[in-house]
Amino acid sequence: METVRIRNPGMYWDIAANLHFPPNFDASKHYPAVVSNHPISSCKEQTSGNIYGAALAKAGFVVIVPDASFQGGSGGEPRWIEDPEQRVKDYRDVIDYLQSLPYVDADRIGILGICGGGGYSIKTAIIDKRIKALVSITGVNFGRLMREGFSNFDPVGALEAMAVQRSAENAGASQRIDIFLPASVEQGKAAGITDIDVLEATDYYRNRCPAEGSGTRMLFSHAAPAMAWDAFAFAETLLTQPMMVVVGDKPGGFGAYRDGMEIYGRAASKNKQMVVVEGWSHYDLYDHPVPTGVALERVVPFLVQHLGEAAVSRVTKPAA
Template sequence: MKTVTIRNRDMYWDIAADIHFPPGFDENKRYPAIVSAHPIGSCKEQSSGNVYGAALAQEGFVVIAFDRSFQGDSGGEPRRIEDPTLTVEDFRHVVDYLVTLSYVDEERIGVLGICGGGGYAINASMTERRFKAVASITGVNFGRLSREGFTNYDPIAALEAMAKQRTAEARGAQVQVDVFVPASVEGAKQAGITDIDVLGAADYYRNRCVKPHGETSAVFSHRAVSVGWDAFHLAEVLLTQPLMVVVGDRPGGFGAYRDGQEIYGRAASKDKHIVVLENTSHYELYDQPGPVGKALEKVVPFFKANL
């Protein structure tokens, strides 16, 4: 593995990324490549790189797992901004970097994303035609989630509050940061939380995969863009690449099962597949060997056939 920095030419900071190489890598050869995108409020060391990136590299792909702008080791201030429009541009900059590498075949570049990264990967693919195949692992439409559960199903009130907070911060007030995940599974249960996704998030981020940049938080005043965004907008027209959607059949509050079914139905792709894993929840698809292995059994041949 090699850590690199990618210049974000539209802004004034760099994007951090890890490149995972296949066994026996030879820089004089040309390889298919996959861009791997991390979940919401996460980082490249959580699932996108250490799990799926490493596994796909073992199968012969060059895989680049990157931190989105304002998150992880990438630049951008203030920290912890979750902005879908800027995120889609991050995908383009990562591809710009890939096509400068002599060992990457520019005609065989795919993209994979986990959770919100899956929704971002789908959206980016609609207009970034250098992506030749798309895979979503328990993908979530962050715009839909932002309008619903993350605003208590009252997006207008949330937008009004964001506007007031942004004005206050412009005048010198302290930045307000929303934390998406409980501090512990036990604390969440004591607070009466029963949703399988929230409890799964607490277990994953607080116990199973604790990383310095896995902050699972976002600046409240900069979340308005997410409320007005939709990962699947124009999928019936623009999403034509081969598509693989993997979800578990144990739905939770974050809505990956629902979103997976929706994008599978709406995508214009003629070559599209949905894999519903039995007795599997959202966060089990992040790192648990059984569910991850079953997902890769479908995703690996999908990418090999289309890249």
Template sequence: MSTIKAVNIPNIAWDTAANVHFPPNFDENKKYPAIVSAHPIGSCKEQTSGNIYGKSMADAGFVVVAFDASFQGASGGEPRFIENPEFRVSDFRFVVDYIQTLPYVDAEHIGVLGICGGGGYAINAAMTDYRFKCCVGITPVNFGRLSREAFGNFDPAASLEKMAKQRTLEAQGAERLVLNLLPSTVEEAKKSTTDIDVIEATEYYKTRRGQEPNGCTSGLFSFNSAALGWDAFNHAEVLMTRPLMAVVGDKPGGFGAYRDAQEIHGRAGSQEKHIVVLPGISHYMLYDKPEAVKPALDQVLPFLKKHLGERENVF
């Protein structure tokens, strides 16, 4: 069974909190391939990126670093609950800065995996930091597109007007507007919508199934404007050169992972790219449901081993 060590990684002006997941029978005198694992929007490292995919990849022989985004979870940064794609992608680079110095990590064999919004960020990070040798998006979501569409009521200009006014008020001393991105209970979710993603997200984040103290599904409204002008897949035709795998279920929901996975698979300039569409599977089943996670990992783990090395002293 893999073991976990909590670490603090220097960032721009604060620390990034991370958990390092070690393989079974870990030997610090050997070199291991490593994977950076990124959590969804409003999530934390103790949820799916760490306790499901992080653990599974470590059990398969990788050193895995699951981290909290800046301004979120146990990581530093003020004000809290900022969801800024530029910072989110920058976080990956600081994590790689740290792990490539570890004596037991093979710096030439580092990959990246992300779930939901973390999947979109992971893809963008792999496009702009070539220390990543391959990339996996688990039900990946382009947070820029989502912000312009469903999160912005399909009227991004109106959203930006509201954000501008709110940020001005806050700069003048008003209380910060922190939005809860989900209903409080599954019952409320079912009353408010028929969208499978909203209902299943609430069931994951607001019940004992996935609830964690730092998985607060909150967002600072006034600082969200950067997301509306951002695109996870910008220049993917030219910049995405790394082997890529996107895993998605065939039951689409309002957060748009199915379409985003199809888009990046089509646009990526990678010579090797795969899209895995799992029948009868929804977005949030891929967070922790064995009937979704197992077939996903059956594709992901061989892909990672192929591109990060399956050397005798590791696997």
């Protein structure tokens, strides 16, 4: 694995990313590549890297796992902004970088995302046809979630509060940084939280896979763009690439099961597959060996089918 920093023309900060290489990697060959994208407020060292990134690299793909701008090891100020349009731009900049690598086949690039990263990956595939295959793992439409549960089903009230907070911060007030999760599962239950997604997210981020770059937080005053954003807009006409949607059948408050069914139905893709991993939840699909194994048993052949066999000899054109 290699950590790289990416800055394209027009960018004001670097994107930090981990490159995962296949076994017996040979830089003289061409490889298909996959961009593996982390959930909201996660980081490249968690599920997108240590589970899906590692598994896809083992299967023969070059995999790049970026940190979102304003989060993890990537640059951008102020910190902990969750901006869907910036996230889509990040992914497109990462594809630019991949296409510059001599050992990556620029015509064989796929994208995979988990949770909010799944929704962001869907939106990226809608507008960027360099992406030849799309995988959403328990993907969530973050704009829908912001308008519903994350705003207590009062999006206009939330926008008004964000406006007040941003004005206050511009006048010198302290930042309001919302923490998505309780400090522990026990504290969550003591506070009356019963939703499976919140409690299992707390277990994942606080116990199973804590990481320094994972914030599980959001700068409230800069969250307004997410309220008016929709990961699935125009999917009926513009989402044409082969697509696989993976969800667990134990639904929780973040809505991945619902969103997965919706995008599967709406996408214009002629080749689309729905994988329901029975008996498992949203956060089981982050790192539990059984459901992630079931997912990867379907994901790897799907990506091989649509991106081609792993390494091919690089053809050098003769000099004119």
